[in-house]
Amino acid sequence: MNSKQMKRARAGTLESGDVLVTIEPADALEIKLYSPVINQFGDAIMRSVREVVESFGVTSGTISLEDQGALDCTIRARLATAIRRSFEEEEGVDA
Amino acid sequence: MKRSYLFLPGNQPTMLQNGAVLPADVLIFDLEDSVAPAEKDAARELVASALRSIDYGRRGLAVRINDLEKLYVKKDLEAVVTAGARSVMVPKVNGARTLHHVAVMLDLIEEECGIEKGRTKVIALIETALGIEKAFEAAMSTPRVEALALGGEDLCADLGCPRTKEGTEIFYSRSRLLLAARAAGVDAVDTPFTDARDEEGCYADTVYARDLGFDGKLSISPHHLRPIHRAFTPTEEAVAFALEVVDAMERAKREGRGAVSLRGKMIDLPVLRQAERTLELARASGMLTAETEGASL
Amino acid sequence: MTRQTKVMPSLGEAIRQSGLRDGMTISFHHHLREGDRVLNSVLAECSVLGLKDLTVNASALMGCHRSILDFVRDGTVTGIECNFMHAQIGQAISRGALEREVVFRSHGGRPAAMDRGESRIDVAFIAASAADGAGNCNGKQGNAAFGSIGYAMPDAEHAQYVVVVTDQLFEYPLIDASISEESVDAVVVIDSIGDPLRIMSGTTRVTRDPIGLLIAEQAAKAIGASGLLRDGFTFQTGAGGTSLAVAQYLGEIMREQGIVGRFASGGITGLLVNLLHEGLFETLLDVQCFDREAVLSIGEDARHGEISATRYASPAAKSSVVDHLDVVILGATEIDTDFNVNVHTDSNGVIMGGSGGHSDTAAGAKLSIIVAPIMRARMPLIVDRVGTISTPGEDIDLLVTQYGLACNPRRSELASRLECAGLPIVSIHDLKAKAESITGVPTRSTHMGRAVARVISRDGMLLDTIAMIED
Numbered sequence: 001m002n003s004k005q006m007k008r009a010r011a012g013t014l015e016s017g018d019v020l021v022t023i024e025p026a027d028a029l030e031i032k033l034y035s036p037v038i039n040q041f042g043d044a045i046m047r048s049v050r051e052v053v054e055s056f057g058v059t060s061g062t063i064s065l066e067d068q069g070a071l072d073c074t075i076r077a078r079l080a081t082a083i084r085r086s087f088e089e090e091e092g093v094d095a
Numbered sequence: 096m097k098r099s100y101l102f103l104p105g106n107q108p109t110m111l112q113n114g115a116v117l118p119a120d121v122l123i124f125d126l127e128d129s130v131a132p133a134e135k136d137a138a139r140e141l142v143a144s145a146l147r148s149i150d151y152g153r154r155g156l157a158v159r160i161n162d163l164e165k166l167y168v169k170k171d172l173e174a175v176v177t178a179g180a181r182s183v184m185v186p187k188v189n190g191a192r193t194l195h196h197v198a199v200m201l202d203l204i205e206e207e208c209g210i211e212k213g214r215t216k217v218i219a220l221i222e223t224a225l226g227i228e229k230a231f232e233a234a235m236s237t238p239r240v241e242a243l244a245l246g247g248e249d250l251c252a253d254l255g256c257p258r259t260k261e262g263t264e265i266f267y268s269r270s271r272l273l274l275a276a277r278a279a280g281v282d283a284v285d286t287p288f289t290d291a292r293d294e295e296g297c298y299a300d301t302v303y304a305r306d307l308g309f310d311g312k313l314s315i316s317p318h319h320l321r322p323i324h325r326a327f328t329p330t331e332e333a334v335a336f337a338l339e340v341v342d343a344m345e346r347a348k349r350e351g352r353g354a355v356s357l358r359g360k361m362i363d364l365p366v367l368r369q370a371e372r373t374l375e376l377a378r379a380s381g382m383l384t385a386e387t388e389g390a391s392l
Numbered sequence: 393m394t395r396q397t398k399v400m401p402s403l404g405e406a407i408r409q410s411g412l413r414d415g416m417t418i419s420f421h422h423h424l425r426e427g428d429r430v431l432n433s434v435l436a437e438c439s440v441l442g443l444k445d446l447t448v449n450a451s452a453l454m455g456c457h458r459s460i461l462d463f464v465r466d467g468t469v470t471g472i473e474c475n476f477m478h479a480q481i482g483q484a485i486s487r488g489a490l491e492r493e494v495v496f497r498s499h500g501g502r503p504a505a506m507d508r509g510e511s512r513i514d515v516a517f518i519a520a521s522a523a524d525g526a527g528n529c530n531g532k533q534g535n536a537a538f539g540s541i542g543y544a545m546p547d548a549e550h551a552q553y554v555v556v557v558t559d560q561l562f563e564y565p566l567i568d569a570s571i572s573e574e575s576v577d578a579v580v581v582i583d584s585i586g587d588p589l590r591i592m593s594g595t596t597r598v599t600r601d602p603i604g605l606l607i608a609e610q611a612a613k614a615i616g617a618s619g620l621l622r623d624g625f626t627f628q629t630g631a632g633g634t635s636l637a638v639a640q641y642l643g644e645i646m647r648e649q650g651i652v653g654r655f656a657s658g659g660i661t662g663l664l665v666n667l668l669h670e671g672l673f674e675t676l677l678d679v680q681c682f683d684r685e686a687v688l689s690i691g692e693d694a695r696h697g698e699i700s701a702t703r704y705a706s707p708a709a710k711s712s713v714v715d716h717l718d719v720v721i722l723g724a725t726e727i728d729t730d731f732n733v734n735v736h737t738d739s740n741g742v743i744m745g746g747s748g749g750h751s752d753t754a755a756g757a758k759l760s761i762i763v764a765p766i767m768r769a770r771m772p773l774i775v776d777r778v779g780t781i782s783t784p785g786e787d788i789d790l791l792v793t794q795y796g797l798a799c800n801p802r803r804s805e806l807a808s809r810l811e812c813a814g815l816p817i818v819s820i821h822d823l824k825a826k827a828e829s830i831t832g833v834p835t836r837s838t839h840m841g842r843a844v845a846r847v848i849s850r851d852g853m854l855l856d857t858i859a860m861i862e863d
Contacts, residue, residue: 011137012137015107015108015109016109016769017108017109017112017769017770018107018108018109036769036771037739037769037770037771037834039739039740039835039836039837040739040770040771040834040835040836041770041831041832041834041835043835044832068769069768069769069770069771070108070769070770071108071112071148071149071770071830071831072148072832073144073145073147073148073149074108074141074144074145076144077137077140077141077143077144077145078137078140078141080140080144081136081137081140081141084136084140085136112830113602113603116603116606116794116795117602117606118606149830150829317602317605318600318602318605321609381814
C-alpha cells in the first residue's frame with residue numbers, strides 16, 4: 001500500500017469508549033499511544049495496532065491514537081478506517 | 096419471538112457495546128440515518144468489527160444498510176454479511192425492484208464467502224406512499240423477506256401530513272402494511288415511537304399496534320424496550336385461558352374431535368392459534384418457564 | 393452581670409479569640425458541597441495570621457476546596473483527615489504533596505473517633521445558612537440554605553472551641569436550632585458562606601444510561617425477592633444516577649404491591665422526597681441534602697427529620713440509624729472476588745473518593761447491594777484484589793451488574809431466594825471472566841511508593857494504606 005501516496009487522515013472521536021486515530025505521512029513508522037488505561041492495556045493496544053498496520057502493509061507514517069478506553073474491536077476498526085482514508089479509499093460524501 | 100427491534104447508531108462504539116446487554120429481541124445496527132455521510136466508511140468498519148467480536152447472545156442481529164440510491168450499498172452488504180449479520184434492513188423499499196437488486200447482491204456475496212445461499216434475510220422498511228402501495232409485492236419479491244417494517248416519519252413527510260403522537264394519520268398505512276405482511280406470511284413490525292422520554296406514550300402506541308395485529312415494534316431508544324415488552328406481555332388471565340385451550344384441544348385431538356367445548360364455549364382451530372400466540376408471548380416475557388407450564392397442564 | 397457578645401467582627405478575630413495555635417486541628421463540614429466558601433476563607437485567614445502545621449479535619453474535601461493545596465505548600469496545613477477527597481486534591485496527595493499520611497475515616501467513624509477520644513478537634517468552623525448572635529444555627533433557613541447540618545453536629549459537641557460562620561444573622565432566638573448556643577463560642581458573619589447554585593451540585597438525577605437503568609431494575613427486583621420488602625421496610629441509597637434509579641424502580645414495586653416503608657435514610661434527594669409525599673415511606677432521616685427539593689422538604693415537613701452523623705452511623709453510639717437498615721444500595725470503583733470494595737482510589741491507585749457512609753451502611757444493613765457495570769469504558773470492575781479496601785467484603789452481600797447478580801458465598805440463602813425469583817445468579821468469578829472476555833485481562837503495576845494515606849475502619853482499626861504514585 002505504501003506505493004500509493006499517503007495523506008493525513010483521521011478516524012474516530014474523543015467520546016468515552018472510542019479512540020481518535022490520526023495518521024500523518026512520515027518517512028518512518030511511528031506509533032504514539034495516549035490512553036487512560038495505558039498501565040492496564042498499553043501492551044495489548046500496541047499489539048493490535050501493529051497487527052492492523054501490518055495487515056495493511058503500512059511501513060511508514062506517524063500514527064497517533066488518543067484512546068478513551070476503547071475496546072479492542074473499536075481500536076482495530078478506527079485504525080483500519082484511518083488507514084483506508086489515508087490511502088484515499090473512503091468514498092467520502094456521496095460520489 | 097421478535098417484539099422489539101432496537102436501532103443502534105452504527106458509528107457509536109459505546110452503543111454497539113451496550114447492545115450486548117440491552118433486552119431487545121432484535122438489534123438493528125444502523126448505517127443509514129444515524130450516520131453522517133462522511134462517516135459511512137467508519138460506521139461500516141465499526142459495525143463489522145463489533146459483529147465479529149462482541150457476543151450478542153441469541154437475539155436477532157440485523158444491519159440497516161444505506162438506500163439503493165447511494166453507492167455504499169454493495170460495500171455495506173459485503174462488510175456486514177461477511178461479519179455475520181443474519182438480516183439486513185433495506186430502507187425506502189418501493190416495491191419488488193428494490194429487493195430484487197438486494198437479493199442479487201446477496202446471492203453473489205453469499206457465494207463468494209461460502210455462506211449458505213439464502214441465509215441472509217431481509218427486513219423491508221416501508222416509508223413512502225409508493226412503498227405502502229407495493230408492500231405486498233415487496234414482501235413476495237424474494238423468499239429472503241422475513242418482515243415488513245413501517246417507517247412513519249418518512250412516510251408522513253411523503254404523504255404531506257403532520258406526524259402526531261396519536262398516529263391517526265398513519266392508521267390506513269399501518270393496516271395496509273399489516274395486511275400485506277400477513278398475506279405474504281411475513282412478520283409485521285410497527286413504526287418507532289419517537290419521544291424517547293415518554294415511556295407511557297410508547298406503551299400506548301405499542302398496545303395500539305399490537306391490537307391491530309403487529310408482531311413487533313421498531314425502537315429508536317433503549318428506554319422504549321420496557322414499555323414495548325410490557326405491551327406485548329399477555330395478562331395472567333389470558334395466559335391461564337390459553338393454557339386451558341391448548342389442554343382442551345389436545346384432549347380433543349386424542350379423542351379424534353376437531354372442536355371441543357370449554358366453559359360452555361366452542362373451541363376450534365382459530366382459537367387454538369390465538370392461544371398458542373399468547374403462550375409464545377408469555378414465554379418471551381418470562382411469564383412461563385418449562386416448569387410452570389408443566390405444572391399448570 | 394454583663395455577657396460578652398459572641399459575635400466577632402471578622403474571621404481573623406474569631407481565630408485569634410479561639411486560641412488556635414500552630415499544630416492544632418480545625419474542622420469543617422461539607423454540607424455546602426461544591427459551593428462552599430468557608431473552608432477556603434478560614435485557611436486563607438490562618439495563613440495570613442501565620443499559623444503553621446494545622447491539621448484540617450473535614451467531613452469531606454470537595455473539588456472547590458483544592459486551594460487547600462496552596463496552604464499545604466505554604467506550611468499552614470500539614471495534616472488532613474476526611475471521609476472523602478475529591479480527585480482534584482487526591483491526585484496531588486497521591487503524588488506526595490503532603491508529608492504526613494492523610495487519615496480517611498467514614499461518616500460514622502469520624503464522630504466515633506471523637507467520642508473515643510482518638511480524634512481531637514481544637515476549633516470547629518461550622519458554616520450555617522442561618523444563625524443568631526448566640527450561635528443557634530441551622531442549614532434550613534437563609535439564602536444559602538443547604539438543609540441538614542448533620543455532619544457538623546459531632547464537631548459542635550466535641551470541639552474545644554466552636555465558631556459558627558454564617559452570612560445571615562437572625563434575631564435571637566433562632567427557634568429551629570440544629571446546633572444550639574450551649575456549644576457555640578463565637579459567631580462570625582461573612583459576605584457569603586457559599587454559592588447556592590453550586591451547593592446543589594452532584595449527580596442527583598436518575599441516570600438515563602440504559603445500562604445503569606438495566607442494573608437498577610435488576611437490583612430493585614432483587615430487593616423485591618429478598619424477603620425484606622414488606623411494610624416497615626427501611627432503605628438507603630446513594631445519590632449516584634444508578635442508585636437513584638434503584639429507588640425509582642423500587643418505588644414502582646412498592647406501589648404495585650401496596651408496601652409502605654418505615655424510613656429512607658442518609659443523603660436525601662428529591663426522588664426520596666417524592667416517595668415520602670406519595671406515602672411509600674413514612675419518614676426520611678436526613679444527614680445531608682443533595683438537592684433543592686430535599687432542602688425545601690427538610691425545612692417544612694415534620695416527617696423529614698434531620699439526624700447527626702453520630703445518630704446516622706457512629707459505631708460508638710449506643711445505637712444508630714444504619715443498624716436499623718434493611719437494604720442499602722452502594723457503588724464501587726472496584727470490587728474483588730472476596731467482595732472487598734474500593735471507593736478510595738481509581739484503577740491506577742490515585743485517590744479519587746472515600747468511604748463517606750459506604751462502610752457504615754454496609755456494616756449495618758441486612759442486605760448491602762453494590763450496583764455497578766462490569767466495566768467502565770475498558771476498565772473491568774472486578775479484580776483479584778482491590779487497590780484499596782474501603783469496605784470489607786464480609787459486609788457486602790450482593791453485586792448487581794448488567795451481566796448478572798453475584799451473591800457473596802456467605803449468603804447462600806439469599807442466592808437461592810433470588811434464583812427462585814428468576815434472577816440471573818452467577819459467581820463473581822464468572823462475572824470477572826465475562827468482563828475480561830470483553831476488555832482483555834488488565835496488567836497491574838505494583839505501586840511501591842511510601843504510604844500517603846491510611847484508611848481507618850469505622851471501629852478505629854487500620855483497614856488499608858494507600859501508596860504514593862510514582863510517574
